[in-house]
Amino acid sequence: MTTQKARIEPNQETKVQSVHRRLSELAHQSGPDAKLPTVSELCLSFGTSRSTINDALEQLEAQEVIRRRRGSGIFVSPKITNRSIALLFRVDFFRERVASPFWDILWSKFILAAQARSEIRSDSFTVHILHAKDGRLQALDDHLTRLIETGRISGVLGVGLELETVEWIRGQGVPVIGFAGLGQWHVVISGEEIVRLAAKHLIERGCKRPRLWIAGHYVHIVDWRNPAIKQEASLDRDVEAFREVLEASHLPFQADRVWSYAQQMDPPLLQEQGAWAAERLLNEGLAEETDGLILTNDLMALGAMKVLQRSAAGRKIQVATHANKGAATLYAFDDVLTQVLVDPEEIVRAMFQLLDAVMAGKQPEKDFVTIGPSSLTLPMKASR
Amino acid sequence: MTTQKARIEPNQETKVQSVHRRLSELAHQSGPDAKLPTVSELCLSFGTSRSTINDALEQLEAQEVIRRRRGSGIFVSPKITNRSIALLFRVDFFRERVASPFWDILWSKFILAAQARSEIRSDSFTVHILHAKDGRLQALDDHLTRLIETGRISGVLGVGLELETVEWIRGQGVPVIGFAGLGQWHVVISGEEIVRLAAKHLIERGCKRPRLWIAGHYVHIVDWRNPAIKQEASLDRDVEAFREVLEASHLPFQADRVWSYAQQMDPPLLQEQGAWAAERLLNEGLAEETDGLILTNDLMALGAMKVLQRSAAGRKIQVATHANKGAATLYAFDDVLTQVLVDPEEIVRAMFQLLDAVMAGKQPEKDFVTIGPSSLTLPMKASR
Numbered sequence: 204m205t206t207q208k209a210r211i212e213p214n215q216e217t218k219v220q221s222v223h224r225r226l227s228e229l230a231h232q233s234g235p236d237a238k239l240p241t242v243s244e245l246c247l248s249f250g251t252s253r254s255t256i257n258d259a260l261e262q263l264e265a266q267e268v269i270r271r272r273r274g275s276g277i278f279v280s281p282k283i284t285n286r287s288i289a290l291l292f293r294v295d296f297f298r299e300r301v302a303s304p305f306w307d308i309l310w311s312k313f314i315l316a317a318q319a320r321s322e323i324r325s326d327s328f329t330v331h332i333l334h335a336k337d338g339r340l341q342a343l344d345d346h347l348t349r350l351i352e353t354g355r356i357s358g359v360l361g362v363g364l365e366l367e368t369v370e371w372i373r374g375q376g377v378p379v380i381g382f383a384g385l386g387q388w389h390v391v392i393s394g395e396e397i398v399r400l401a402a403k404h405l406i407e408r409g410c411k412r413p414r415l416w417i418a419g420h421y422v423h424i425v426d427w428r429n430p431a432i433k434q435e436a437s438l439d440r441d442v443e444a445f446r447e448v449l450e451a452s453h454l455p456f457q458a459d460r461v462w463s464y465a466q467q468m469d470p471p472l473l474q475e476q477g478a479w480a481a482e483r484l485l486n487e488g489l490a491e492e493t494d495g496l497i498l499t500n501d502l503m504a505l506g507a508m509k510v511l512q513r514s515a516a517g518r519k520i521q522v523a524t525h526a527n528k529g530a531a532t533l534y535a536f537d538d539v540l541t542q543v544l545v546d547p548e549e550i551v552r553a554m555f556q557l558l559d560a561v562m563a564g565k566q567p568e569k570d571f572v573t574i575g576p577s578s579l580t581l582p583m584k585a586s587r
Numbered sequence: 588m589t590t591q592k593a594r595i596e597p598n599q600e601t602k603v604q605s606v607h608r609r610l611s612e613l614a615h616q617s618g619p620d621a622k623l624p625t626v627s628e629l630c631l632s633f634g635t636s637r638s639t640i641n642d643a644l645e646q647l648e649a650q651e652v653i654r655r656r657r658g659s660g661i662f663v664s665p666k667i668t669n670r671s672i673a674l675l676f677r678v679d680f681f682r683e684r685v686a687s688p689f690w691d692i693l694w695s696k697f698i699l700a701a702q703a704r705s706e707i708r709s710d711s712f713t714v715h716i717l718h719a720k721d722g723r724l725q726a727l728d729d730h731l732t733r734l735i736e737t738g739r740i741s742g743v744l745g746v747g748l749e750l751e752t753v754e755w756i757r758g759q760g761v762p763v764i765g766f767a768g769l770g771q772w773h774v775v776i777s778g779e780e781i782v783r784l785a786a787k788h789l790i791e792r793g794c795k796r797p798r799l800w801i802a803g804h805y806v807h808i809v810d811w812r813n814p815a816i817k818q819e820a821s822l823d824r825d826v827e828a829f830r831e832v833l834e835a836s837h838l839p840f841q842a843d844r845v846w847s848y849a850q851q852m853d854p855p856l857l858q859e860q861g862a863w864a865a866e867r868l869l870n871e872g873l874a875e876e877t878d879g880l881i882l883t884n885d886l887m888a889l890g891a892m893k894v895l896q897r898s899a900a901g902r903k904i905q906v907a908t909h910a911n912k913g914a915a916t917l918y919a920f921d922d923v924l925t926q927v928l929v930d931p932e933e934i935v936r937a938m939f940q941l942l943d944a945v946m947a948g949k950q951p952e953k954d955f956v957t958i959g960p961s962s963l964t965l966p967m968k969a970s971r
Contacts, residue, residue, distance in 0.1 A: 307691030535893040
């Protein structure tokens, strides 16, 4: 184990990183084969030393952004638009214990996006699986390490990365966009917006006494070390959103109507969390005083619906849940459920957009981009 | 498009391939760093020319099975157990139109198997996504082509490969094991055994008038060109198995009780095939004279159960279906369904086993290995 630094600071660049970013921006503005200023001119205009300029130029040459020709100067590489992008995907997200269609859909959207890009530009795209043991990422393998060290990767999309890996990649001058883990910049799903939309919708349809059930996930990578992201991903915001919507409609908020497995270290399968919660609701006679249910996970909803739909009291409860676009998970209940759909394709698109911007030398305004619900599917197959 | 050869003949080796296989076997038997016979001795014992021996040795050296040291002879490579295995996975299997949890589970089982192997031996494992357009594979990319050409891949596991690719890889002296497409050797799922087990089980539980519904899949790679495989994968065998089980129990077989989308070019989503078939059954008053239903696909079963479970007549029908171990697809109906489970992990295991055998110089007895059901899950959560 290496010593861990206190937090990641994406916006505090070193001198070389700053020159690298500005030179990359200049190269992209100038276009393939354009001649760039000399090293002496760059020293003057950036107000920095020859060695800083040379370090940045070396990285940019390895990344095929520029070419130095002895005696004739520095040129933008003709390959400047041919990027080599690496997807680093953490393997334990596929493990049976946490198997969710979400990771599989996300995975396939990456592959399809890469194919679409390769058809319109000459980017190459390589896929690397990161191994994990006991919930911790293992070191990158030699092949991948060498690819990054020798500048043959222009940018990284990372799913489930931890601090050490991000810092190392970043130290090699390669930008990293993260999801479900760290990155120099991140994409996060807004659980808050999902809860807000679901709650509003139930109240519009007449619910006065809804409950909120929050799924407990096995993998907690929320050792984020970035307070902004940590807060963004926090479950407290889901509860807060629920409270706000209730209060805006002059309905009382009661903390004991929010139920969650989230604080447990080793929660049961998501569908069982839903089934057990529904059984408890029915057995403890709470179904009569519950007219709505908001669920934050589609597998949890599957378990809850299995139990609720077989009971007369359960069938009276209106249920709204998070769901993933493209998953068949809730097909059997799509005529009785309200589904707040998140489109995994939007996560992939946002990650590519962030990476494209950074590779073109732009500095994103915020450390992270949030993805909210993309659509709502109502019971009886009506949709708005 | 290159001209296509009539069929693939895995057992007709060229002279070089035969020498390559036998030398590889010898190297594995002798172990790392062992000294092998001289070229002259090999010519004598294999009864072949120096140029054939040298061609085979060149391939084996590139694959790091042997090392030639000038002046001192031919030695088994110390790296003989460090294999570099490539997984080639066809991208259109992930496309929305055919999205099935099966491909995702299969994919994750490959990744987990690779991780397990890397922990006990020093094999490396790379993942390559093969692009497809309009249902045809596109050419391998330059990077992968170069890896194979320069002998840096010891063996290939291919999912969804077509003839040209297999022949080219094989021509480079690299063995290819295929699934859901071609390979030098294949792994296939036995639909026949699934139907047989499901039918037997329903009849044991008192069904006298079962029906068989065969799912229609979008992707037909059954342009196999290998008659043995084509026959093995044929739907006729599913029907034949159904007939055999009925007749063994002295029950009549009627062709019009078998129903299938299989002959259509562009079938609807699998779950819709199931829902529509169930609706037709109920609407046409056929539910009364149907006491059992055998389904060949889990998503099709999901659609059928959604409809059948909401009708009193439908709930009386006993349903047995194929299902994939590890999928949550049928969770909502697992207390009323009989599930004949296929374990995608077995496919992966069989592919690795075939490849290991071939890389160690052994010649598999058959062109293909069939995978049958791994277990049966009965209604009411009892299992045998």
